[in-house]
Amino acid sequence: MDPVGTIQPDTLSTKDLHWRILWDKDKCTLCGKCTAVCPVQAIELGVHRKRLVNVPLGLEDKPSNVYTVYHGIRQRTDAEHACVGCGMCNLVCPNNAIVPVRNEEIDKLRYHIHKDGIPRRRGGRRNSPESLLDKIKFVRISMLTDPALDAGRHEFELRTLLGRILPPEELIERTRNGEWIPPVREIYPLIIGSMSFGALSPNMWEGLMMGVAYLNEELGIPVRICTGEGGCPPRLLRSRFIKYVILQIASGYFGWDEIIHAIPEMKEDPCAIEIKYGQGAKPGDGGLLMWYKVNKLIASIRGVPSGVSLPSP
Structure with a gap:
């Protein structure tokens, strides 16, 4: 059996785009106004396949699948025809059956990353511009082990002196005499x-x-x-x-x-x-x-x- 279509490494889905188009099958009359007015040709008429599960009464027959075909609106997912959220389709629709909505996923810039020969970022990369260091959480040790053993162990110092500093006795003497104290700048390695x-x-x-x-x-x-x-x-x-x-x-x-x-x-x-x-x-x-x-x-x-x-x- 030949496949209906092929999926390439750079194939996009509607979740990869900034805007998704919501279409109500029950309200749509297939007048074609939305597809005609779209400035970027982000939508097109398409054929959809629908599966219905037929569950007969009693136990004589097993449940079966019934497939039907209907015509409707399909959103195009290639980057050249990505929806820009202008709302023209909703403006001309007589039944308010179609509307673009903002996609609130974190990595909506993926759809154009593959342009100009730049590889897609799928799998293994977060595609998030947020800082990782700001998400680090420090918890008390007593939350991880037996609280009875952690009475004095859940306090810790976040600041770390990197590099070579003066010995304690020399630091005290220099501070008392007002002498020059070298700054901490040597980090090794x-x-x-x-x-x-x-x-x-x-x-x-x-x-x-x-x-x-x-x-x-x-x-x-x-x-x-x-x-x-x-x-x-x-x-x-x-x-x-x-x-x-x-x-x-x-x-x-x-x-x-x-x-x-x-x-x-x-x-x-x-x-x-x-x-x-x-x-x-x-x-x-x-x-x-x-x-x-x-x-x-x-x-x-x-x-x-x-x-x-x-x-x-």
């Missing part, structure tokens, strides 16, 4: 998370590296940065600044041919090697570097053709 060479533009990526080198060389702040899974530019591998870099190897092995070849010429050892065995970008699919980001430099480092989308399994 402060690590900039993995953002691969490719996901960030070469200028942005090398700018971060320059910032890390400046913080270490000029300000004495021990900061480290992880390369992500996109490899590392050859000139950085052969410079003394590689000691501030954490080299990452992931499932795609991108850039590791270049790293292996540069080992005999390295002036410093890298800070660390990070092995990523889990992919959190899109669970089950991995990350995706779109084709328009894969220029000649990034393609040469990763050992792939330029202009081709790169999935990270």
Whole structure:
């Protein structure tokens, strides 16, 4: 049996749109005014299938399904014809049988994310602009364990001093004498998370590296940065600044041919090697570097053709 339609990874539903169109079958006379007046052609006449469960009296016959077909209004879900909520359909309807309503889901921008080659965000991502840190709740320990054991354990301090501070006796003496007290600014280790060479533009990526080198060389702040899974530019591998870099190897092995070849010429050892065995970008699919980001430099480092989308399994 052939399927009625196909569902692609970028197929949208009415829940993905900003506006949903409510249509009352009992009031509609199928005059066609709403479909004719819609400025974005968000609605069309369609054929609908309806299932009725036939339950006969007694126990002689089993319940059965009865399918009927009727004509009605269907909302289009492609992004080019998404409803804009103008209300023209409701304005011309003689029976007030159709009205657009605002969709109150949290991620109504998904319908246009796939435009211009940008991948959809389905599965694993919240698609919510809200802050996660503001949703963290601290509860008393006595709510989690035996209250009899937690008489003095449910108090805690949320402020944390990061870095090196003076010993208590020296701090008291300096405070008493009015001497200078060094500020708390050294954070060790402060690590900039993995953002691969490719996901960030070469200028942005090398700018971060320059910032890390400046913080270490000029300000004495021990900061480290992880390369992500996109490899590392050859000139950085052969410079003394590689000691501030954490080299990452992931499932795609991108850039590791270049790293292996540069080992005999390295002036410093890298800070660390990070092995990523889990992919959190899109669970089950991995990350995706779109084709328009894969220029000649990034393609040469990763050992792939330029202009081709790169999935990270």
